[in-house]
Amino acid sequence: MLGDLRLAARRLLRAPGFAAAAALTLALGLGANTTMFSLVSAVFLRPLPVQEPDRLLRVVTTWRDGDGRSINSGALGWDDVPALAARRDVFAGVAAFGNAKLAMGEGEHARTVHAALVTGQYFGVLGVRAAIGRAIGAGDVGAPGASPVVVLSHALWAGRFGGDSSLVGRAVSLNGKPHTVVGVAPPTFRGTEIENVPEVWLPATQGGALGVVGPRAYQRGSRWLHGLARLAPGVARAEAGAAAARLGGDVARDYPDSHRGWGVRVVAGGTLLAADPSEHGPVFAVFGALTALALLVLAVTAANVANLQLARAASRRRELSLRVALGAGRARLVREVVAESALLAGAAALVAAVLGAAGASLLPRLGLPPMLDLAPDRRVLGATAALALGTGLLFGLVPALWVTRGSLTAGIKDGTAGAGRSRSRLRGALVVGQMAVSMVLLVSAGLLLRTVSALRDADVGYEPHGVLSVALDAGTRGYDATRGLALYEQLLARVRALPNVRAATLHAIVPLSGNGMSQEVRLPARGGAVQRTQYDVVADGFVEALGMRAADGRMLGAQDRPGAPRAVVVNEAFARRAWPGQRAVGQRVRLEGERGDEATVVGVVRDARVGDITGRPEPTMLLPLAQEWTSGMTLEVRVAAGAPHAVLGAVRRELRALDPDLPTGEVRTLEEVRTQAMFPARLMATLMTAFGALALAVAAVGLAGVVAFAVAQRTREMGVRLALGAAGADVERMVVGEGMRLAVLGVGVGLAAAAGVARLLSAQLYGVGAGDPATYLLVAAALSAVALLAAWLPARRASRVDPLVALRAE
Amino acid sequence: MPFFTSSAPAPAALDLAPGAPLLSLRDVEKSYPVGGSTHYVLRRISLDVKAGDFLTIMGPSGAGKSTLLAILGLLDHDWRGGFTFAGQPIHALPPKARTSFGRRHVGFVFQQYHLLDDLTVAENLDVPLEYRGVPKSERQALVADALDRFGIVGKKDLFPRQLSGGQQQLVGIARAVIARPALLLADEPTGNLHSGQAREIMGLFQELNRQGTTIVQVTHSEENARAGSRIVTLKDGWMTEGAEG
Structure with missing residues (x-):
């Protein structure tokens, strides 16, 4: 085998263009996977630095x-x-x-x-x-x-x-x-x-x-x-x-x-997240989809390499025939071709490690937690190497078997490819496959991009634009309920008086921040039935500051003081589930199961997406801060105009005036929180777009390569056609037509496959159907346009063939 | 043979003065620079070919036969001298116009037949007509007629690889003449055939010639040369009238 590798290395060095093109193409596909492995490894596989993880x-x-x-x-x-x-x-x-x-x-x-x-x-x-x-x-x-x-x-x-x-x-x-x-x-x-x-x-x-x-x-x-x-x-x-x-x-x-x-x-527990779908279903779904699609990118690039191998094998057929004549068996020839693939895969793996590391280093820009160590480790590099070897062997073996099948002795006479027809069919099939996979990736990317756009425009039930969120915790300075409440009331009064502040409130749970509080309440009107509900603790002015919409009754206000009858506001989802068909205002709930107080529903707010940007609004209850003291709050400041961050300095001054030692926690805008909530969709859309573009570029090069190879193989035919009266444009049209037949077939197969894959993705989609015709049409049109260009470039060369080649061969 | 009585399409109209040669070459030369010097492929070739001639070009390998054929077929534009085709001064035309002219008036028969592998016999015959913009309905009639004339109706749906060499060359000739070119050029048309098939092909050429087709062939075979009406010989780029040797 070492001898085979040495010979293969010598042959590859004699064809540096082919070797570089094949290794680099494969490296692109492998690199995409190395990037994905880095992400998967950092989250699910990299052991924590603890004893016996x-x-x-x-x-x-x-x-x-x-x-x-x-x-x-x-x-x-x-x-x-x-x-x-x-x-x-x-x-x-x-x-x-x-x-x-x-x-x-x-x-x-x-x-x-x-x-x-x-x-x-x-x-x-x-x-x-x-x-x-x-x-x-x-x-x-x-x-x-x-x-x-x-x-x-x-x-x-x-x-x-x-x-x-x-x-x-x-x-x-x-x-x-x-x-x-x-x-x-x-x-x-x-x-x-x-x-x-x-x-x-x-x-x-x-x-x-x-x-x-x-x-x-x-x-x-x-x-x-x-x-x-x-x-x-x-x-x-x-x-x-x-x-x-x-x-x-x-x-x-x-x-x-x-x-x-x-x-x-x-x-x-030995990794950041357990590799357990039942525990981290959504992360698994996103990572699983991305990994599967990265493998598709690899398939596209590997198909290109297989195509290059086939093209090269055609030009080597005379040499292979000679080897047969000298006594080489088929297994021996296959081994030689596979040895080349193994060397190419090895070189590709090295380049892929570099490309993959570069790709991984870009991932944090998408908003990944800084805790993730995305540098490829030996696990990632091992997976890349294994994938490279597997891909190299598989995509080297198929052409090797294909090239060496049938009689090779015919080739020694004229050097023509005896199995040329079937080989060109295989090459055509590979291009069709590449186009189809590109279609799948681009449709997926298109649907996810539309999802991100829909999420950006989605009505979340509140108005995040123009709101500054400042985390505070009076508890960190030892405030009890009475003093804390007074501090927060003064703070609200001061902030509301600031110029350019339209409204301000305090509450415990920032919508879409990933935080939440839940409790079980009993419903006396339904015989003490239990309902689990999300809840938030809010100061007055909540509806105005967050831009929520009241649906019924009154909102919580100054009258809901400590000692006053306990009041709650519920959302429509709560009301629908607790008292279907009845008016919620005036209903009673017992808080905290059986131990808590009874409270009266004084109002209903429209549903808002607090927990999950794409999910159904959950039953939610709002409790007045004065009656449910909570020290950890977030100050929400809605500005009248301009960037919300512009009022931060003034807010801090007011806070310092009240308590110079009370630190502020995280400062962000509600818009930023909402954008962060779109992270999984953005991650998928961005990576998928990158994968799709990569696959399309590789597929286009593949198509151009197949057409160019066909043109090269058929130079004499082109010459004959020109000698028989064809104009350059006739030949150009014919060659483009043949390329486009493959592309259209690929697009057709890709449409069907994309529809299937999109259904699997539907859990990740929002505001766009898995069968969105506009996305499919746009991608099909874009792919066809790229294919047209890819076929046209070699076709131009075909149209310039000198018809004398038909005579020269005599 | 049935093709004598055919109703082949009218040849593309040529304005040929009475008695004027179809082809007229005057001091045509072709050369390549080799190192610091010049290698001549053709030297001062002057040749007239009348309409209805069946000219054979002979000579040893490398004498310039195929090059001369390519110039006559308007496939090669890189030469000097005077060349008139049916009164049209080819030397004065730009290359594109030469190609276009040749496409309309010249048919080719190749040694290796050069049938298009992926096309059936009937589709191969259709190719030159399609390139000349003949409407489809007319093409179908012409192809059917050619199949009949050349006695290959039964093979119309076969692919070239399913035919013998002689049959393939028969199709090659049918394809070359289907558009009724003014000039039929053949480069070693029997080079790949055994002697029986070669004789049949030459018989076919003679019949076409008798029917009025001007033919110029390149061959090494003296027997084939005798089928023509006239022989020129090339040696080291120089032409002499008459049989080789």
């Missing part, structure tokens, strides 16, 4: 809502963690963490940092040791507020504190409270999540003292922690899963008040 699990909880639907909640309660940890037979350790944002530093130097509030086993379960000092241990997680210690991320320590080793043992201010730095995490460890990458780790029991979790956080039934577990030695994941499920059932039975409908699952 394949033994780490995530503990996920599920809920059955009032309609019996299962909802992945993900969050555990405080008491659930020791209950799981007690199963020492299956878990070597169980830990949990909650995400929070804290103000680090004082005054002007205060900045918001992402924090993980961790249980005592967190670092132990992960097997992560501090780079400097020590990690948080069980001894730090005792009585609430008793252990104000903190571990810093390496990046924070190196950046904000200049990598000062003497920092360990000193105090830093978090939410205005001193916390002793006990250690610095290793540089590779950045938590276990794709988002909310921690910059500090604190004992979970500090959450109350820091004001980032409520007093009920440490009671049964709270749900704010994300569970991690390490498998006990010798225990398989399935066993742990069964044990967790049993435990979930037991807890649900023992504590029906807090855990009715509750369940526990475990999924692999």
Whole structure:
């Protein structure tokens, strides 16, 4: 085989044009896949920098809502963690963490940092040791507020504190409270999540003292922690899963008040996301579609290489015949051709690694979380190499078998291709396939681009344009309900008085931010029936500031004070489900299941898309801030004109005037949040457009190559035709016609295939049907135009053939 | 043979003065620069071919026979001298006009037949008519007539590869004359045929010639040359009238 490779290398060096064209074409297709692998690997495959990542699990909880639907909640309660940890037979350790944002530093130097509030086993379960000092241990997680210690991320320590080793043992201010730095995490460890990458780790029991979790956080039934577990030695994941499920059932039975409908699952935890479709269905759908379509791009490029191989084989037929005459068997000839393919694939893989890395480096511009390490690792490079080899062998073997079939001895006489007709059919079929695949990719891209456009124009039920969102948390400065409410009311009054501010409000859940709160309410009018609902806590002026639309009754206002009868506003989806056919205003709901107060529905707002930009609006309830104190709020400021960011300085001044140490959290516009919510659609549309354009370019080159090769093979025929009286235009028309026949066939096959693929994509589409005729027509027209150009270029050459070639051959 | 009595299409109109030659070459030369010098392929060729002539060009390989044929067929424009075709001074025409003129008035028969592989016999016959813009209904009649004249009706739906060499050349000749060219040029028309088939083809040429077709053929075969009415010989680019040797 080494000898074959050496000979193949020599042959390829003698045909550098062919070798370069084949390797580069294949590299383009492989590069697209390397980029996709990088993304898939970063999210699903790259092991977290923890000990034995394949033994780490995530503990996920599920809920059955009032309609019996299962909802992945993900969050555990405080008491659930020791209950799981007690199963020492299956878990070597169980830990949990909650995400929070804290103000680090004082005054002007205060900045918001992402924090993980961790249980005592967190670092132990992960097997992560501090780079400097020590990690948080069980001894730090005792009585609430008793252990104000903190571990810093390496990046924070190196950046904000200049990598000062003497920092360990000193105090830093978090939410205005001193916390002793006990250690610095290793540089590779950045938590276990794709988002909310921690910059500090604190004992979970500090959450109350820091004001980032409520007093009920440490009671049964709270749900704010994300569970991690390490498998006990010798225990398989399935066993742990069964044990967790049993435990979930037991807890649900023992504590029906807090855990009715509750369940526990475990999924692999050694990567950022578990490669588990039931856990991350939408991500799987998007990545799966993109990977499949990247493979189609590879198929298009590989078909080009196969076509080049066939063309080359035709010119080598005399040589192959000679080898047969000298005693070479077919297997030997096939091996020689395949050896060339293997070398080409190897070269292509090297170029693809570079192209793929370049492609991956562009991905963050699409809005991917910065936590993702997209540099191709050995897993990605290995996959690229394997794919290159597989593709090279498959697409080398087919032409090899094709070329060497039939009698080769005829070729020695005249050097003509004995199997020329069938070979040109195969080449034609490859071009038809390329065109069809390009059609599929471009139709998919077209539908997704229209989806992005439709999403941009979609009526989400509120008006995101011209609204600045500023995250605040009075809890970070220790405000209780009374003082906090007063602070927020003053802030609203000051902000509303600013020039260019048309309206302002505060609420807890920014629409389409991916955050949400839900609870179960009881409906007394329906015999205490349970309904799960999303909810938001809002200040007055909510409807005006967000541009929502009132449908019935009144909106929440100044009269909904603490101590006043509890009032709620519901959306139309809530009203439809809770009281079908009846007026919602005046109806009663019991909040928080059986334990809460009863509230009266005072108004109904039109449905808005809060959770998912493409999904149906979910039942949602709005509670007045004055009656449902929540410290973590977002200030929404609607400006009268211009860019919303223009008022940020003034807003900050007002805030500082009220409390100079209250830090602001994330600042963005609602428009930006909405754009971010379109991320999956934009990611798909962008990559698909890139893939489609790449496939089209390669297919066009393929078509031009096939036509040019046919012209070259038929130079004498062209000469004969010209000698028989054809004008140049006649020959040109004929050649273009033959090319276009392939293209039209490809477009036809592609239309049917695209319709099938588009149906599979329909879950990702919005505002455009999977069979949208305009998209199909436009793509078909564009593809035909490109094909026309691709066929016309070699056709021009055909029309300029010297008719003397017909005589010269005599 | 049946084709004598055919109603072949009228040849493209040519304005030929009485007694004037169909083709007239005066001091035609063709050369290539080779290194610093000039290699002559044809030297001062002067030749008249009357309408109705059956001229044979002979000579050893490399003598310039095929080059002369290409010039006569208006496929080669790179030469010097005077060339009049049916009174039309070809030397004064731009290359495009020469090509267009030749397309209308010259038919070719090739040594390797050069039938179009993917077309049936009938479709091959249709090709020159289509290129000359003959309407489809008329073409069908002409093809049917040619098939009948050449006795190949039974083979009209066969592809070239299904025919013997002689049959293929028969189709090649039928294709060359179907548009009634003023001049039929043949380059070694029997070069790939055995002697029996060669004799048949030459018989066919003689019949066409008797019917009025002007023929110029290039051949190495003395027997084929005897089928014609006149022989010129080329050697090293120079022409002499009369048989070789």
